[in-house]
Amino acid sequence: MSRKRPMSDDKAAARRARRAAGSSGVLLRWLWQGYLHKHLWMLLAALFFMALEGAVLGVLSWIMQPMFDQIFMAGNRDALWWVGAVIMVIFTLRAVATVAQRVLLSVIAQRTAADLRRGLLSHLMQLDGTFHQTHPPGYLVQRLQSDVKAVNQVWNALITGAGRDVISLVILMGVALSIDWAWTLVACIGIPLMILPAFVLQKFVRRRAREARDLGAQLATRLDEVFHGIVPVKLNRLEGYQSRRFSDLTDHLIRAEVRAKLGAAALPGMIDLMSGLGFLGVLVFGGSQIIEGTKTVGEFMSFFTAIGLAFNPLRRLGAVSGVWQTAAAAIERIKDLFETRPTLTSPSQPHAAPRGTPEVRLAGVTLSYGDTRVLNGADLTAAAGRTTALVGPSGAGKSTVFNLLTRLVDPQDGAVEIGGVRVRDMSLTELRGLFSVVSQDALLFDDSLRENILLGRTDVSDAELETVLDAAHVTDFLPALSNGLDTQVGPRGSNLSGGQRQRVAIARALLRDTPVLLLDEATSALDAESEQVVQAALDRLSQGRTTLVIAHRLSTVRNADKIVVMDKGRVIDEGTHDQLVARDGVYARLYRLQFKSDGPTADSRALARMDSLHPDTAPGSTGYEDPAETSLLQRISQRLFGR
Ligand SMILES: Nc1ncnc2c1ncn2[C@@H]1O[C@H](COP(=O)(O)OP(=O)(O)O)[C@@H](O)[C@H]1O
Numbered sequence: 001m002s003r004k005r006p007m008s009d010d011k012a013a014a015r016r017a018r019r020a021a022g023s024s025g026v027l028l029r030w031l032w033q034g035y036l037h038k039h040l041w042m043l044l045a046a047l048f049f050m051a052l053e054g055a056v057l058g059v060l061s062w063i064m065q066p067m068f069d070q071i072f073m074a075g076n077r078d079a080l081w082w083v084g085a086v087i088m089v090i091f092t093l094r095a096v097a098t099v100a101q102r103v104l105l106s107v108i109a110q111r112t113a114a115d116l117r118r119g120l121l122s123h124l125m126q127l128d129g130t131f132h133q134t135h136p137p138g139y140l141v142q143r144l145q146s147d148v149k150a151v152n153q154v155w156n157a158l159i160t161g162a163g164r165d166v167i168s169l170v171i172l173m174g175v176a177l178s179i180d181w182a183w184t185l186v187a188c189i190g191i192p193l194m195i196l197p198a199f200v201l202q203k204f205v206r207r208r209a210r211e212a213r214d215l216g217a218q219l220a221t222r223l224d225e226v227f228h229g230i231v232p233v234k235l236n237r238l239e240g241y242q243s244r245r246f247s248d249l250t251d252h253l254i255r256a257e258v259r260a261k262l263g264a265a266a267l268p269g270m271i272d273l274m275s276g277l278g279f280l281g282v283l284v285f286g287g288s289q290i291i292e293g294t295k296t297v298g299e300f301m302s303f304f305t306a307i308g309l310a311f312n313p314l315r316r317l318g319a320v321s322g323v324w325q326t327a328a329a330a331i332e333r334i335k336d337l338f339e340t341r342p343t344l345t346s347p348s349q350p351h352a353a354p355r356g357t358p359e360v361r362l363a364g365v366t367l368s369y370g371d372t373r374v375l376n377g378a379d380l381t382a383a384a385g386r387t388t389a390l391v392g393p394s395g396a397g398k399s400t401v402f403n404l405l406t407r408l409v410d411p412q413d414g415a416v417e418i419g420g421v422r423v424r425d426m427s428l429t430e431l432r433g434l435f436s437v438v439s440q441d442a443l444l445f446d447d448s449l450r451e452n453i454l455l456g457r458t459d460v461s462d463a464e465l466e467t468v469l470d471a472a473h474v475t476d477f478l479p480a481l482s483n484g485l486d487t488q489v490g491p492r493g494s495n496l497s498g499g500q501r502q503r504v505a506i507a508r509a510l511l512r513d514t515p516v517l518l519l520d521e522a523t524s525a526l527d528a529e530s531e532q533v534v535q536a537a538l539d540r541l542s543q544g545r546t547t548l549v550i551a552h553r554l555s556t557v558r559n560a561d562k563i564v565v566m567d568k569g570r571v572i573d574e575g576t577h578d579q580l581v582a583r584d585g586v587y588a589r590l591y592r593l594q595f596k597s598d599g600p601t602a603d604s605r606a607l608a609r610m611d612s613l614h615p616d617t618a619p620g621s622t623g624y625e626d627p628a629e630t631s632l633l634q635r636i637s638q639r640l641f642g643r
């Protein structure tokens with residue numbers, strides 16, 4: 001199995017691809033078209049309030065001139081009132097504008113994030129099994145949570161920057177220019193010095209931000225593994241090991257985050273330096289003009305206020321590119337996920353699913369995972385309404401047959417048909433609607449028992465539910481639960497026993513009432529007593545349905561209408577229990593072996609037969625030596641039945 005981690009993918013190739021797909025223009029356009037443009041009106045309103053907020057700053061700097069020249073210098077009492085009133089209006093407008101634009105932006109940001117999350121989740125659920133095998137849950141959770149949150153930062157930075165800060169900057173510069181263009185030029189002497197360093201810093205920030213995102217995803221994966229595997233972690237005393245791996249990753253993450261922050265903070269820092277230079281220039285140049293008497297103090301104060309107020313917007317704009325680079329690293333990733341296409345999709349013109357209880361057929365099916373051949377020309381037919389059992393050693397390809405039927409994977413060659421219709425000609429929803437699958441461990445959700453059985457269905461009457469609960473033997477254990485059907489089952493159903501979980505799965509299957517039933521080791525993990533109850537429920541469930549059952553224990557399969565023996569991706573024998581026993585082949589020997597009702601000679605024969613089946617096995621002993629024989633028997637049993 002080639003279990004690749006997405007973060008350890010060929011890094012150079014990934015980077016090259018990203019450079020092409022990740023240019024800021026492409027990312028912004030993607031975000032705009034998919035998510036933002038629907039909020040156009042709210043965005044315009046927010047921009048209006050930002051512009052207002054920016055504009056009042058210009059008025060504030062402009063009012064400095066009459067304030068100094070008419071009130072403080074000329075001592076004009078009338079001016080005191082109107083200047084005061086203008087200042088009051090300025091601050092009131094500013095307050096209203098600030099509140100309005102913050103609320104608007106937050107609404108847009110939240111809705112966009114929710115949209116992205118919803119869209120991403122339904123997209124991810126469509127992707128193939130192979131995608132999910134290479135992208136651990138923690139990684140995907142991180143994409144959905146943190147990366148989407150990072151996209152939100154674009155709002156605070158880009159929109160606020162573009163709206164309020166650019167507008168206030170333009171107006172303030174206008175005021176400054178109207179007072180004295182020469183002073184304005186002097187104030188800007190530092191700007192050309194910034195261009196190159198700013199460019200280099202941007203690249204640096206983007207790289208570090210990407211690294212931090214990768215590490216964040218790895219961290220989430222670790223956590224997911226730890227919490228999902230908390231019992232094995234405890235039993236194997238892996239707490240120290242896991243903590244160490246976690247701290248190593250955290251240390252890396254801290255380094256990457258701090259570097260990204262440093263880069264992002266350096267830009268506004270440089271603007272400070274630049275402003276200092278401009279400040280000094282204006283003081284020397286303008287100050288001497290005031291001393292000479294060619295300029296008034298009011299003009300100087302007005303200019304100074306304008307430049308001073310321009311300071312903050314300028315610094316924030318300097319930081320915008322850093323923030324954008326961080327957000328871009330997140331948007332890039334989300335976009336990549338969206339652009340991963342599922343290969344197992346419904347055909348454009350699906351064939352209707354078969355009606356009634358269908359026959360299930362595989363003909364000459366080959367399937368490989370990479371270089372590993374898993375099915376090698378497998379042929380099998382499961383008759384309509386009958387029970388067909390699949391037996392064979394672990395790794396023979398039994399579960400793969402189920403995956404082919406439900407189209408979790410497509411074969412490279414051969415036909416997979418249900419009721420004469422090829423599975424890839426049906427729509428996925430219709431196809432999967434044909435099956436109920438009960439496997440070794442039922443997937444329960446952290447919800448009430450009732451919800452776990454109904455799974456969102458509201459059309460089930462109480463009487464119907466009652467019947468299903470009885471048939472699935474759920475009623476047997478209900479009295480033992482504190483709240484009956486409303487008992488919370490805990491994460492992954494951990495408050496229930498294995499047998500109880502299986503019975504919940506059977507109740508679900510009964511409610512689904514599908515024509516085909518797939519049972520993959522449904523009773524294998526259970527103790528003898530629960531096995532009996534679950535088996536009874538399963539027998540009830542399989543009535544009138546085309547049932548395929550995979551089981552280790554031959555006691556489970558002996559009543560099947562047909563038994564198919566698989567090995568190494570092929571069907572090597574089939575028939576009823578009696579036929580197979582009479583034929584005295586592999587199945588017969590295994591059957592006797594499991595029931596230990598057979599003599600030593602037959603065991604040796606079974607062994608010889610096994611050796612021809614698996615030439616890599618060392619030839620067995622010829623005579624009957626008790627201890628050695630017993631261990632060999634175990635080996636055979638393991639080979640054929642995986643235990
Ligand atoms: N997603 C996968 N990627 C690679 N190999 C796989 C995958 N799923 C199953 N296999 C391999 O296919 C073989 C058959 O698996 P499976 O059908 O589960 O066997 P079993 O008969 O025990 O149910 C095994 O060798 C297994 O390692």
Ligand SMILES: [Mg+2]
Pocket residue numbers: 398399400520
């Ligand atoms: Mg299996």
